[in-house]
Each structure stands twice: as structure tokens, then as C-alpha cells.
Amino acid sequence: MEKSKRQRIVLYLLLIGGLALMVCYFxxxxxxxxxxGGVSLPLVLGCxxxxxxxxxxxxxxxxxxxxxxxxxxxxxxRPVCLAASIFVVLGIIFLLIRVVAPELLNAxxxxxxxxxxxxxxxxxxxxDHSGGIPALxxxxxxxxxxxxxxxxxxxxxxxxxxxxxxxxxxxxxxxIVRLFMSLIFGIYLLSGKERLLDxxxxxxxxxxxxxxxxxxFHVVAVAHHTFTSYIAGQCTEAVILGSLxxxxxxxxxxxxxxxxxxxxxxxxxxxxxxxxxGAFVGAFMILTVSPGQVIPFICFLVILQQLxxxxxxxxxxxxxxxxxxxxxxxxxxxxxxxxxxxxxxIGVPLTAxxxxxxxxxxxxxxxxEEK
Numbered sequence: 001m002e003k004s005k006r007q008r009i010v011l012y013l014l015l016i017g018g019l020a021l022m023v024c025y026f027x028x029x030x031x032x033x034x035x036x037g038g039v040s041l042p043l044v045l046g047c048x049x050x051x052x053x054x055x056x057x058x059x060x061x062x063x064x065x066x067x068x069x070x071x072x073x074x075x076x077x078r079p080v081c082l083a084a085s086i087f088v089v090l091g092i093i094f095l096l097i098r099v100v101a102p103e104l105l106n107a108x109x110x111x112x113x114x115x116x117x118x119x120x121x122x123x124x125x126x127x128d129h130s131g132g133i134p135a136l137x138x139x140x141x142x143x144x145x146x147x148x149x150x151x152x153x154x155x156x157x158x159x160x161x162x163x164x165x166x167x168x169x170x171x172x173x174x175x176i177v178r179l180f181m182s183l184i185f186g187i188y189l190l191s192g193k194e195r196l197l198d199x200x201x202x203x204x205x206x207x208x209x210x211x212x213x214x215x216x217f218h219v220v221a222v223a224h225h226t227f228t229s230y231i232a233g234q235c236t237e238a239v240i241l242g243s244l245x246x247x248x249x250x251x252x253x254x255x256x257x258x259x260x261x262x263x264x265x266x267x268x269x270x271x272x273x274x275x276x277x278g279a280f281v282g283a284f285m286i287l288t289v290s291p292g293q294v295i296p297f298i299c300f301l302v303i304l305q306q307l308x309x310x311x312x313x314x315x316x317x318x319x320x321x322x323x324x325x326x327x328x329x330x331x332x333x334x335x336x337x338x339x340x341x342x343x344x345x346i347g348v349p350l351t352a353x354x355x356x357x358x359x360x361x362x363x364x365x366x367x368x369e370e371k
Contacts, residue, residue, distance in 0.1 A: 042178045046185030054190055055228050056085035082190055099262070223353045230349040238268040241308050248304060254297050256285050264301070270344050271328050275305050323352045 242265020
């Protein structure tokens with residue numbers, strides 16, 4: 001028997017044995033990987049922090065004394081830009097906690113107060129106008145909701161949670177420790193990212209053929225460019241849109257301008273559906289105090305979103321995403337169904353990466369067929 005055949009037989013036997021072990025000890029293997037995932041979570045989070053910080057740090061390094069060739073410039077470029085990027089992120093977090101979060105909380109409380117009132121009014125109106133359909137009238141009357149009881153139960157549950165002080169303190173402490181460890185790990189990654197990248201390239205070149213190495217490197221480069229441009233552009237766009245909405249509402253004297261502006265800016269992070277969520281919630285908030293201004297507000301927000309979609313978004317994000325609207329909607333829908341809010345955020349750049357690579361492949365095949 002030839003040596004290559006013996007090697008293939010051994011490989012098949014090992015694969016069959018591995019599959020048999022996975023079937024027999026599936027629960028144990030699943031528990032093991034779950035434990036490994038929990039332990040390595042700070043490292044994974046650290047990689048995510050490093051990736052986001054790298055976007056800001058790289059932009060700063062490109063503008064850090066570019067016209068000077070002094071030795072101190074090269075020595076201080078990385079630590080200064082890394083520290084500055086950390087301070088920028090901490091400043092953004094502080095701004096969100098200090099300015100945006102209270103407005104969003106007030107918006108939620110306002111919605112909690114207004115929804116029961118309008119639901120009851122809607123049911124009363126439907127009951128009054130359903131006299132010709134007795135069954136419908138009985139069903140609508142059965143929908144009466146005891147809002148005070150629901151709120152009382154919610155406050156009771158909240159009190160029970162707050163009474164578990166030890167558990168909350170323990171959870172908060174462990175979360176802070178994990179976040180701190182993740183930040184330290186991310187800083188280490190960024191401080192030596194060139195060396196790590198070079199080591200990764202050397203390892204891949206050893207284990208992969210030159211053609212496969214170039215393909216993998218191209219895929220990673222396209223994904224990195226798409227994700228970087230998308231994250232930076234989406235965050236910048238959200239800030240611009242929220243600020244313009246707040247200023248415009250103050251100029252036109254719409255109520256709850258800071259609340260609605262913060263809400264529109266926050267929901268703008270979600271492609272396509274975020275704009276509709278912000279518009280709907282903002283319109284309902286204005287409806288609770290000034291029904292006559294709802295239609296002007298919707299018209300204002302439609303004009304603002306058209307301005308943002310046709311002028312601001314192309315300049316801020318550019319053609320880096322390059323996805324038709326249909327595919328963006330599909331990416332948001334599927335990503336949200338699989339991983340919730342996180343899936344909505346990463347679904348678009350993932351789909352854009354696959355779309356670009358597939359387009360390149362089709363273009364390459366068409367060229368070959370033409371020859």
C-alpha cells in the first residue's frame with residue numbers, strides 16, 4: 001500500500017474517531033467550550049476595544065507632526081496617540097452618561113406615562129365606534145389593562161432586585177475588573193500591533209501556499225477597510241444627525257428638543273430602521289403635549305433625513321459600504337434576528353465585505369471568459 005493512501009486512511013480514521021467522541025461526549029464538550037468562552041471573554045472584549053481605539057489612534061498618528069523627522073517624534077507618536085485616543089473614548093462615554101443618557105431616560109419615563117393614557121383612549125374610541133359589531137365591542141372591553149397594577153408589580157420587582165445589594169455589588173465589581181483587564185489587553189495589542197501583525201504574516205506564510213496567503217490577506221484587508229469606515233462613519237453620522245435634529249427643533253420651537261435629538265442620534269446607529277424608530281418615538285412624545293406640532297415635526301424630520309441621506313452620509317461614510325438598500329435591509333433584518341442589536345450593527349459591514357468579495361470574484365470570472 002502506498003504511503004499517501006495509508007496517510008489518508010489514518011486521517012479518515014482520526015476524523016471518524018473525533019466525530020464519535022463528539023457525539024458521545026457532546027454535553028461535556030459543549031460545557032468545556034462554554035467555560036473557555038467565559039474565561040476568554042475579557043481577551044475577546046480587549047480585541048474589540050483595541051480595534052475601536054485603533055481607528056482613532058491611526059487617524060491621530062497620520063497627523064502627528066508629519067512634517068518633522070526628529071527622533072522624539074517617532075518615539076512619542078505611538079504612546080501619545082494611544083493615550084489621546086483613550087481619553088477621547090472616555091470623553092465620549094462621559095458625554096453619553098452625562099448628557100445623552102439622562103435625556104434618553106426621561107424619554108423612556110415620558111413614554112411610560114403617555115402610552116397607558118393613549119392606549120385607554122384608543123380602546124374607548126374603538127368601543128364607542130363598534131356598536132354595530134357586538135362581538136368586537138366585547139373583545140375590546142376585555143382588553144382593559146390595569147396599568148396601576150402593572151406599574152406596582154414592576155416597582156415591586158425592581159425593589160427586590162435592588163435589595164440584592166451583595167449580588168449587585170459583586171456583579172458590578174466583576175464587570176469592572178473584566179473591563180479593566182480587557183482595556184489593558186487592548187493597550188498591549190495596540191502598543192505592539194506591527195510586531196504582532198508581522199508574526200501573524202510569518203506564521204501564515206509557513207502554513208499556507210503563496211496563492212492562498214494572498215487571498216486570505218486580501219479578504220482581511222477588505223473586511224478591515226469596510227468595518228473601519230463603517231464604524232467611524234456611522235458614529236460621526238449619528239452625532240451630526242442628532243445635533244442637527246436638536247438645533248432644528250429648537251429653531252422651530254418643537255417640544256422635547258434635547259430628548260428627541262438624543263434619541264434620533266442614538267437610533268441613527270441602526271441602519272434604515274433607526275431613522276423610523278427615532279421618528280415614531282419622537283412624534284409620540286410630541287403628541288403627548290402638542291398634537292398640532294406632530295405633522296410639522298414629521299415633515300421636518302423627513303427633510304432632515306433626506307438631507308442626511310443624500311449629502312451627509314455619502315461624504316461621511318462614502319462608498320466604503322457600497323451596498324444597495326435592499327441588501328442593507330436584509331443584513332439588518334437577519335443580523336437582528338440572529339444577534340439582536342449587535343447583529344444589526346455588524347450585519348451591514350459583514351454583508352458589505354461579502355458583497356465586495358463576491359463582486360470581485362464575478363468580475364474576475366467574467367474577465368477569464370472574455371479571454
